[in-house]
Amino acid sequence: MIKKDEVIHKEDLDIDQQWPWWPLLPLYPYGRRRTLVKELIPNQIWSFEQLQGLYYVAVPVRLTVVKVSGGLMLFNPLPPTNELRRALLTLEKKHGPVLTIVLPTASGLEHKIAMPSLARCFPKADLWICPGQWSFPIGLPLQWLGIPSNRTSVLINDGFPHEESCEWVSLGPINIGLGRFQEVSCFHKDSRSLLVTDALVGIKVDPPQLFDIDPTPLLFHARESGDQPLEDSPELRRKGWARLILFSLFLRPEKLKIPDLSKVVNNAFKPGLRNSRAHFGIYPFEWQKGWQESANALMGVKKPLLLFAPVLERLVFPRAQEALIKWLDEISSLKGINCLISAHYSDLVEFNQRKALDLKRKIMSRSWPNQSGNWSFLEGVDKALLKNGVVPKEPLEGFRD
Numbered sequence: 001m002i003k004k005d006e007v008i009h010k011e012d013l014d015i016d017q018q019w020p021w022w023p024l025l026p027l028y029p030y031g032r033r034r035t036l037v038k039e040l041i042p043n044q045i046w047s048f049e050q051l052q053g054l055y056y057v058a059v060p061v062r063l064t065v066v067k068v069s070g071g072l073m074l075f076n077p078l079p080p081t082n083e084l085r086r087a088l089l090t091l092e093k094k095h096g097p098v099l100t101i102v103l104p105t106a107s108g109l110e111h112k113i114a115m116p117s118l119a120r121c122f123p124k125a126d127l128w129i130c131p132g133q134w135s136f137p138i139g140l141p142l143q144w145l146g147i148p149s150n151r152t153s154v155l156i157n158d159g160f161p162h163e164e165s166c167e168w169v170s171l172g173p174i175n176i177g178l179g180r181f182q183e184v185s186c187f188h189k190d191s192r193s194l195l196v197t198d199a200l201v202g203i204k205v206d207p208p209q210l211f212d213i214d215p216t217p218l219l220f221h222a223r224e225s226g227d228q229p230l231e232d233s234p235e236l237r238r239k240g241w242a243r244l245i246l247f248s249l250f251l252r253p254e255k256l257k258i259p260d261l262s263k264v265v266n267n268a269f270k271p272g273l274r275n276s277r278a279h280f281g282i283y284p285f286e287w288q289k290g291w292q293e294s295a296n297a298l299m300g301v302k303k304p305l306l307l308f309a310p311v312l313e314r315l316v317f318p319r320a321q322e323a324l325i326k327w328l329d330e331i332s333s334l335k336g337i338n339c340l341i342s343a344h345y346s347d348l349v350e351f352n353q354r355k356a357l358d359l360k361r362k363i364m365s366r367s368w369p370n371q372s373g374n375w376s377f378l379e380g381v382d383k384a385l386l387k388n389g390v391v392p393k394e395p396l397e398g399f400r401d
Helices: 004-016 082-095 115-121 216-221 234-250 261-267 291-296 310-315 321-332 353-365 373-387
Strands: 036-041 045-054 057-068 071-075 098-103 126-129 152-154 166-175 180-188 193-195 200-203 305-308 339-341
Touching (some): 004 082, 057 216, 057 234, 071 082, 115 126, 234 310, 305 353, 310 373
Antiparallel strands (some): 036 045, 057 071, 180 193, 200 305
């Protein structure tokens, strides 16, 4: 029997995980954002993770908390639920106040949406943003986006925060038609960690710990058809994670087919599946032989495999190879670098000067861009954007902020 105080505790927890502004970017898990807090490097770096996705294609998105002189720096904002704020308060009591909040990307909506709320939670913190912030479909000033201009500085244009603790390296700006792609990486000297947003990720075969809170997305996609129940096992969790990787990296991977609507409907609404958790048995996916091999090529077994995010590699970087190579050159010159912390997927990835130079050599030695296999759908997207004049054929030089 569940005791009364246990029910109250669960209700309080649900309230503490609520994010009321989710309609601005209506992605799973919508209004409830559970937060997993991990200390990555003792007394220096912490990871605050939440899930984000569409139709259960969910991956971790990360706020990185960094110890700097006198307090803390928040890098890559996330929705500040009460649960997240309490965890930050615990760190503040030990390591000092939140001094700085950094939005290091010009186009990362999942971080941009959270910036105003996080800024209001820490009214004394200095705010730093990547140059070239833009909004769609209408370009709005920062104040209208909820970012207070009286304590906001622009990275590069106004300098950089905490230069005694950090070195800053910009990838871009790169013209993507609607606005710009640019992200500013931070090298934290004491921990020897490179903090990035989207450009580089590390992926491992084992699902991230965040899914232990609720493995539903993994179990949903581990099935072959909508009439199968959501069963749980370590093997099914890894299977579901492998498929989420293919979905999230390539949007529509080569080995994924969309079945006929009649087949989807016939498999739906079976007994035991008539609930929102199972999406009522609606499962419009059909995986073909060879999908596991495709996924295996993207994941490390004993440690995360390092790679460029394919959406960026196919849709952005082909028009900006020089900018990408320049960025790799600059981060390969950072003395003592030994790990990477991205805003997505694995939290701590082995990374050093040699690995940065290896990535540069791969870019310069292979054909560019990828067009076949898993890349076919992204290739079609790119061609459609070019045909309709949404993105330019060549990078635009001479941005002005």
